[in-house]
Amino acid sequence: MRTSTLTALALSAGAAAAATVKRASGVTPITVKGNAFFAGNSRFYIRGVDYQPGGSSDVADPIADEAGCKRDIVEFKKLGINTIRVYTVDNTASHDACMSALADAGIYLVLDVNTPKYSLNRADPNPSYNDVYLQNVFATIDAFHNYDNTLAFFSGNEVINDPESSAAAPYVKAVTRDIRQYIRSRSYRQIPVGYSAADVSENRLEMAEYMNCGTADERSDFFAFNDYSWCDPSSFQKSGWDQKVKNFTGYGLPIFLSEYGCNTNTRDFGEVVSLYSSDMTPVYSGGLVYEYSQEASKYGLVEISGDSVTELTDFSVLQSQFAKTSNPTGTGGYNSTGGASGCPAYSSPNWLVKSDALPAIPEGAKKYMTQGAGTGPGLSGAGSQNAGGASSGTATAGSGTATQTASSSGSSGSSTGTNSAVSIKTPEWSVAPLVCGAVVIMSTFFGAALL
Incomplete structure (x- = not known):
């Protein structure tokens, strides 16, 4: 009974860990x-x-x-x-x-x-x-x-x-x-x-x-x-x-x-x-x-x-x-270096942005960066147009980079190239190999004990 219980617990932990691993696909x-x-x-x-x-x-x-x-x-x-x-x-x-x-x-x-x-x-x-x-x-x-x-x-x-x-x-x-x-x-x-x-x-x-x-x-x-x-x-x-x-x-x-x-x-x-x-x-x-x-x-x-x-x-x-209609051969003449544009100047009446500064993220939303968003409202939610705390100021340039304290709950990171924000990423660990290893060790141990 003890053997079955421990093995079941290990397999259950393995299944839970597998649920956090990136979904496999052929794309x-x-x-x-x-x-x-x-x-x-x-x-x-x-x-x-x-x-x-x-x-x-x-x-x-x-x-x-x-x-x-x-x-x-x-x-x-x-x-x-x-x-x-x-x-x-x-x-x-x-x-x-x-x-x-x-x-x-x-x-x-x-x-x-x-x-x-x-x-x-x-x-x-x-x-x-x-x-x-x-x-x-x-x-x-x-x-x-x-x-x-x-x-x-x-x-x-x-x-x-x-x-x-x-x-x-x-x-x-x-x-x-x-x-x-x-x-x-x-x-x-x-x-x-x-x-x-x-x-x-x-x-x-x-x-x-x-x-x-x-x-x-x-x-x-x-x-x-x-x-x-x-x-x-x-x-x-x-x-x-x-x-x-x-x-x-x-x-x-x-x-x-x-x-x-x-x-x-x-x-x-x-x-x-x-x-x-x-x-x-x-x-x-x-x-x-x-x-x-x-x-x-x-x-x-x-x-x-x-x-x-x-x-x-x-x-x-x-x-x-x-x-x-086939795609062009090779890379289609793309611009491999990319690069930023200059911000357009205010020009009434067609472009009414007076400053390059962006609104700061609302104070109440900052916690989601480290804690996650939790359960969403789906399509039956009450709506958000006039709900919650709005932005109360402008952001400092660069304030939108990733935090170092985020939970490492995501899948493998693949670069989006030279245009991406430079971010500080925490190491990406998966407990699945550890759990699988534990299952193997436990199975071996208990199998030997039954001999």
Whole structure:
């Protein structure tokens, strides 16, 4: 009896330790080198779709819907994509089944960390940037950091959507800083963090420069924007994409399209050919087509009805374009050195950021860096717009670096390249080998005792 009890305790401890170890998968975690993404030593281009069945009118978590996820993975594989973007998730739900199925299909996830109830208010950002909001954001990071196919986190989506709302940019950048600090302080794998911007011509370039200026801890790992300026029939020059490539040449971070696919006219997805050609790959790392399922805005590639999926005309057109368009050979002419941008100067009425200083993290949120976020509110929480303690001052440059006192509870850290913040990391230990060793020793000992 004593032998069985001790062995059971050891095996139980081993199982508990195994639960803290990085989830195994067949995909290679994505890192940043210079202005590009890499899977190991190979350049990685995002070929994907935006995926939120039900749209904004039916707030649900598609990654928690195992049956729906596996149903749609069949279609993802037909399209030949390697990435999906999801806008809303429930940070209290289990995502293991879907994330594992996506990994088996070689598909990565780009995830928005905000939800309709937990997000920044562009009109009055200071009260909404509070500890209740950040707890929810960090709980979402906790829920997804351990999947190898979590490609990146979006700190916000189109918070700045006109010249006037550019005044909220420091809060977007502060949230990006806080997420990156949280990931490093918790000793998690260094998953890239960036922002999905609206294609606002008056301040698109300023926003990109702003997210890549300042100290290393303040800068993003990438920049993305939603671009509907290529409306078929069009071309690289007619759409103005050639000028955007020119304007972003020399930019030090990866850039990709977080939404594209204008539906003003019949879509032939001619932009796919340019996006994955040497015309654009020195600057761009691919993009995500808006969107997978047919919603009220009529951008869908498929129609979903219960368990069945009907492929629409746009599905086969996009499938054909992906199939005939290969990535450039080699590394696609990327900028291997990367580097910071200069901060854009205040310029009314289009760029209303007067100082390079960022809001300080709310006092009540500091504890999460060392203690963890705990259980999130999920999709049923009360919301955060006017809850909790807001930021009460500006941060000192460099204050967003990782702490030395963080719990070493994360998975293996892989560098995000020369653009990453320089962080102080605690050694990453796993008790699993010790427990396994104990099981072997105990089994040997008790086996000998029975002889």
